[in-house]
Amino acid sequence: MKMNIQTEKLWLIEHLLKIQDEFLLHQLKTLIENMNRKIGEESIEPMPIETFYARIEESEKALERGEIITQDALRKEIGTWKKR
Numbered sequence: 001m002k003m004n005i006q007t008e009k010l011w012l013i014e015h016l017l018k019i020q021d022e023f024l025l026h027q028l029k030t031l032i033e034n035m036n037r038k039i040g041e042e043s044i045e046p047m048p049i050e051t052f053y054a055r056i057e058e059s060e061k062a063l064e065r066g067e068i069i070t071q072d073a074l075r076k077e078i079g080t081w082k083k084r
Contacts, residue, residue, distance in 0.1 A: 007081055014078070 019025055047055075062068065069077070 007078075010078055010081075014075075 016025075016028070019028075
């Protein structure tokens with residue numbers, strides 16, 4: 001089955017969240033850092049603290065507006081994508 005890029009990313013996120021092995025996580029991080037260097041992205045700059053706080057505020061407002069989805073609901077939605 002061919003997945004689009006967003007589906008691939010969601011699959012990776014879902015599986016990364018399940019990993020409990022610190023060594024494996026370190027290895028994956030190293031792999032990503034090495035790949036970034038190979039494709040010319042010498043480093044990924046951290047976002048400014050102001051941007052970080054602004055994103056937190058917007059997320060809290062979205063939560064207050066009820067613009068959320070539970071993890072279970074998201075998994076069910078992802079399950080429908082795999083069947084397409």
